[in-house]
Amino acid sequence: MYNGSCLCGAVSIMVTGDLPQPDACHCTQCRKQTGHYFASTDVPESALTIDGEEHVRWYPSSEKVRRGFCGTCGSTLFWDPIHHHKIAVAMGVFDGATGTTLWSHIFVADKGDYYKIEDGVLQKDQ
Incomplete structure (x- = not known):
């Protein structure tokens, strides 16, 4: 079991x-939402419990995807492909160690020019 919360604790x-x-997604939308790139893990919706869901605000960033954030503190929380059974949870939400390692960088063609990806992890243009 893994626990986490937003910055203010309204959503856990x-x-x-x-x-x-x-x-780690380097697309323009993720960079604009988070201020850098968006590191997340895709979990089955059935494995995710949200406490304080009334504080989650959803932004429809396309016809197929919505992005969730805390309406109180603004913390980036989720990337949700509508009509799928998985939801991407922001890695920064988790409390303590997760025991995972980054497996890929995606949309690297869109990455900012102010940093380099030099960690030896798989890179994809999409």
Whole structure:
């Protein structure tokens, strides 16, 4: 079981089961939402419990995806592909160690020009 919360604590989460390895998305939308790139892990919706869900605000960033954040403190929480059974949980939400390692960088063609990806992890243009 993995626990986490937003910055102010209005939203807390619990993920049961194993955490899949996270990826880091460098697309323009993720960079604008988070201020850098978005590291997240895709978990089955059935494995995610959200306490304080009334504080989660959803932004429809496209016809297929919505992005969740805390309406109180603004913390980035979720990337949710609508009509799928998985939801991406921001790695920064988790309290303590997760025991995972980054497995890929995606949309690297869109990354900011102010940093380099030099960690030896798989890189994909999409």
